[in-house]
Amino acid sequence: MKIVVTGSLGNISKPLAEELIAKGHSVTVISSNPEKQKDIEKLGAKAAIGAMEDVDFLTESFTGADAVYCMIPPGDYFDPDFNQIEFYKQVGNNYAEAILKSNVKKVIHLSSIGGNMNKDNGQLITHTNVENIFKSLPEEVKITTLRPTSFYYNLFGFIPAIKSQGIIASNYGEDDKCPWVSPSDIAEVVAEELEGSFSERKVRYIVSEELTCNEIAKTLGEAIGKPDLKWILISDEDMLSGALSIGFNPKIAEGLIEMHKSIHNGKLLEDYYSSKPKFGKVKLKEFAKEFAKAYNQ
Structure with a gap:
């Protein structure tokens, strides 16, 4: 299969690309960073260097693909001018337009737990919005929506507080039970779904523990x-x-x-x-x- 992977060489996309290549698929990895081109090509993938804000670039990259894996990076949480909600909408709409123009019929969308909710999910409303954009695509476009749970690596964010205060502190905690997931487990599920039948639209949660x-x-x-x-x-x-x-x-x-x-x-x-x-x-x-x-x- 010819598969397009977005997300450059991130925590999910790199192991995903490696697994797909090992299974004999032709893989194109999209990255906005020209410095990643050599590393992408070392994996045995084709590098497509460009911006997610560029619909023409996405369309060209998607054209001829049997399936595409679409994810959106979270952006900089410390940039006071960054509007994450509008950024997700823009990229989601760009993906949808490129999917239509390139005639791709098989799509894996990396959403999130909470992507089913229209309120009370806080920042995860960004994923709800993109799920709704993808739902508006014609029915012949088969979409598998993946909703991973909290990522293990988010726990790195607690290191400064542990060092300075000796505790983890949050407005959830103690006996609250939470599902967590490893990026490698996500990559494995994405690969499995890319090789699946795509007979219908579906939603799948991903969890490690x-x-x-x-x-x-x-x-x-x-x-x-x-x-x-x-x-x-x-x-x-x-x-x-x-x-x-x-x-x-x-x-x-x-x-x-x-x-x-x-x-x-x-x-x-x-x-x-x-x-x-x-x-x-x-x-x-x-x-x-x-x-x-x-x-x-």
């Missing part, structure tokens, strides 16, 4: 030599104040606080639990080794 926040703190704490590490539940107001104090874009900070609140009250996870997805291979204990390396740098 479910753990309480206390269990996460214990595992990470043991890995970094702090076995008594705790994940403390704090108020929405304190969480927002902390995010703003370290320079978060105010709109993104508000969205993240609402998202975390929805984890704490369970609304964000309702549809996920109704689907009962199978677990992936990578467990937190394995990720904790990476976490410890980053913590000790």
Whole structure:
């Protein structure tokens, strides 16, 4: 198959490209960074260098492909001028237009848990908007919507607080149970779906392990030599104040606080639990080794 992979050589797209190439597929990797071209070609893929904001570039890159994998990077959470919601809409519309113009009929869309919700999902409304854009495509375009859960590597964001305060603190925590996922498990599912039948549109959740926040703190704490590490539940107001104090874009900070609140009250996870997805291979204990390396740098 001829497959186009967006996301450059990111945490998901690189292992995905490697797996697809190993299985004999012809892979084109889209990147906005010209410096990535040599690394992409070393993998055995074709490099398409251009911007997601450029519909003509996307159309040219998609033309002739049997399937495309579409994802949108989150952007810079610390840029005060970055409008993440409008950025996602723009790129989502560009993808949809390029899919139509290139006549691609098989699409994998990397969305997120919470992509089914029109409210109470905070910053994840960006994914809801793109899901709705893709739903507007003609029915002959078969779309598999993938909704991964919280990424393990998001936990790296807690390292400064652990070092300065000796705790993890958020407006969800303690006994709140959360599903987490490894990028490599996501890549495996994307590859599996790309080789699937595409007989109908469908949604699939992706998860590696479910753990309480206390269990996460214990595992990470043991890995970094702090076995008594705790994940403390704090108020929405304190969480927002902390995010703003370290320079978060105010709109993104508000969205993240609402998202975390929805984890704490369970609304964000309702549809996920109704689907009962199978677990992936990578467990937190394995990720904790990476976490410890980053913590000790």
